[in-house]
Amino acid sequence: MTNFHFIEQQWDPDLVEAKYIKDLEDNLSIIRLRFGDSSKPLFRNREFIVYERRETMEDGTLVVAVASLPKEIAAGLHPKQNNAIRGLLLQSGWVVEKLEDDSCLVTYVVQLDPAGWLPKCFVNRLNTKLVMIIENLRKLAQACPIEGDT
Template sequence: MEWAQVPDAAAFRAFRQRCQDGSWQQDRGGLAVSLQLPPPGCAIHQLKCRIDVPDVPAATMYDVLHDSEYRWEWDTNVIDTHGIAQVAVNADVGYYAWRCPKPLKNRDVVMLRAWQVEDGYHTIINFSVKHPKYPPRKDMVRAVCLLTGYLVHSTGPNSCSLTYLAQVDPKGSLPKWVVNKASQYLVPQMLKKLHKACVQYPAWKQQHNVNMKPWLYPEQNKLPVLALSELALQRAASLENIDESSLAEEKDESSDRGALEN
C-alpha cells in the first residue's frame, strides 16, 4: 500500500513544467488543446487545455477554482462536491461526483488537493486517495485521478492564462467518441464556462461570505484534521473494471453537460 503525501516544492515545479512542455495540437481563439493517447492495453490518457483570459486577474481565477460553494453556480456537471478533511495548511481531501456523457455511468473520485502561490503562478494539484469512510458507491464508477490540476499564470494586472492538465484513468474501457468529445468539446467548453464564471465571481462573492477564503487564510478552514497515515493512494487495479467500449453516443439536448474529466 502506498501512503499519500502532500506535494512538496519539487512536485509543484514538476507540475508546472509538465503544463508548459510539449506542443499544442489545436490552437484557436485563445484556446489550445493537447491530447496524448494511451498505448495499446492502457487506459490512461493525458489531456491539456490552455485558455488565455484577457479580463480576469490570476487571483480571481484562483479563488473561483477553490470556491466549492460557487462551483454549484457554474459547474453543470456537478452531482456532489464537498470537503472531507484538511491534511496540511495547503492541502485537503475532498469528494467530487460528476455527470458523464450518456449512456456512460457517472463517475466520482476522492482526491487530495494541494495548492501553492509562487512567482506569479497559482497552482492546484489533485490526485486520488482512499479514504476509509468513502468507499466506492454502487451507483457510480470510481475514477482514478493520477494527476490533475490547474496552473494559473498572471499575464497582467487584469489578465491571466489557465492551463488544465488531466492524467486520468476513468476506470473502464471507454469508446473512442468519449475521449474525442472530451478533448475537442467538453473540456474546452468547461474552461469557457469557467472564464464566464470568473467574470461574475466578484459580484457573487460580495453577497456570499465575502471574506471567507480558507485557501488564502488557513485559520478559516473548519474541516476536521486528518492524519496522512489514514490515506493511501488509489490505484486502478484495486477497483472493478467497467467495460463501456461498445456504448454508442446518445443525443442529449443539454449537449454541454457531462464531462469525462473533472
C-alpha cells in the same frame, strides 16, 4: 490572486457533487467528486477521491494540483458506493498566472482514467468538452477579485 477552492465553483456541468471529506492543511484537502444522473449516459455514476493542493507563488501565480488518492487510502476515507465506478484522476490541475495587462493565463491539465469501458467516440466527445470547461474556468477567473483590488 485569491486562493479559493475550485470545487466550490460550478465549472463542469456534469459534476453532480463535490464534497470535502477532510482538510489536512490550509491548502490541502481531500474531496469526493461524483458524476451522476446529469452526466452523459456512459459516464454516469463515476466517482473520484482526490486531493486538492492550492499554492500561491511569490509572483502571485496560483497552482492547484489535483490527483486521486491511492485506492487503499481512498477506500479507508470514503467507501466506494455500490452503484458507482471509482475512476482515477492523474496529475491534473490548474495554473493561473497574472499577466502585466491585468489579465491572466490559465493552464488546465487533466489526465483521467474513468475506469470501466467507454466507446472511443464517447472519449473523443469528452475531449471536445474540455473546451467548454476551459471557457467556464475563464468566466470564473473573470469573476474572481485579484489580490490588491478593492
